[in-house]
Amino acid sequence: MSTTVEELKQRSGAVSAKELAGDRESRATVGDVTVADPRMVCRAVDVWYGDKQAINGVSLDIGKNEVVSMIGPSGCGKTTFLRCLNRMNDTIDGCRVTGSITLDGQEIYDKGLDPVPLRARVGMVFQKPNPFPKSIYENVAYGPRIHGLTNNRAELDELVTSSLQKAGLWEEVKDRLGQPGTGLSGGQQQRLCIARTIAVSPEVILMDEPCSALDPIATAVIEELIDELRANYSIAIVTHSMQQAARVSQRTAYFHLGDLIEVGETNQIFTNPRHKLTEDYITGRFG
């Protein structure tokens, strides 16, 4: 690559996708990877599993109060890239991440940075709802307890209540907070997981196909919630549903074989894609 990550980090303002791709012309992302007011800035991110490269020099900003969706055929690296954003890949043996990713200007891969508080600031909601085998209350109280966010039971009660309210679950569970989280319906469990994420005051919420295990009604509830959450958080969502990406996100990023092929306003990506590969995917010729 002709430009080092250090050089990229030192530059201020917009850097074009072409510049970022350096001499790797074929990998240049089409569209503007930057936003005016970024929460997270990813530059020239490479990811390897052993000697197999899964992400190739991806650069992308995640703005404040926006939902960015990540789409692309199975195996193109969506989950891998998402997991870079809160260093979840650290937990995978043989996985190596290079490049630069900042959160509010701070390099999240700095050696001195503790990934545990990072994962509170950049929370994650998984494909399959995964409540802890604990009560509804304890599922939400768990994070605030381990991060020492409240001083007494009244404050914790308040935080559990407000988190469940923000996740749109309070009315459905307020009379049974002591019952197991695993006894809820799939859609409720996923909202419980969102409440658990919200309880530790994240700035960014990562969602990896959060509705793929849910029925259409539960999906619609989560999609509405995602739109509401945008007022307070940045959200990056991986989805295999183009309809979902179109419904919930303002920007869409199209991945293909580890490359970020194209990024743009969601509407533009779906109605007027500029790259042939994006067009092939959204018109159903590939994927």
Ligand SMILES: Nc1ncnc2c1ncn2[C@@H]1O[C@H](COP(=O)(O)OP(=O)(O)O)[C@@H](O)[C@H]1O
């Ligand atoms: N834990 C892992 N170990 C080795 N290879 C992996 C691992 N996870 C994903 N991969 C590989 O990385 C590539 C991207 O996978 P993934 O990020 O899961 O794609 P997507 O989420 O778009 O389906 C695939 O080739 C996949 O086989």
Ligand SMILES: [Mg+2]
């Ligand atoms: Mg995936």
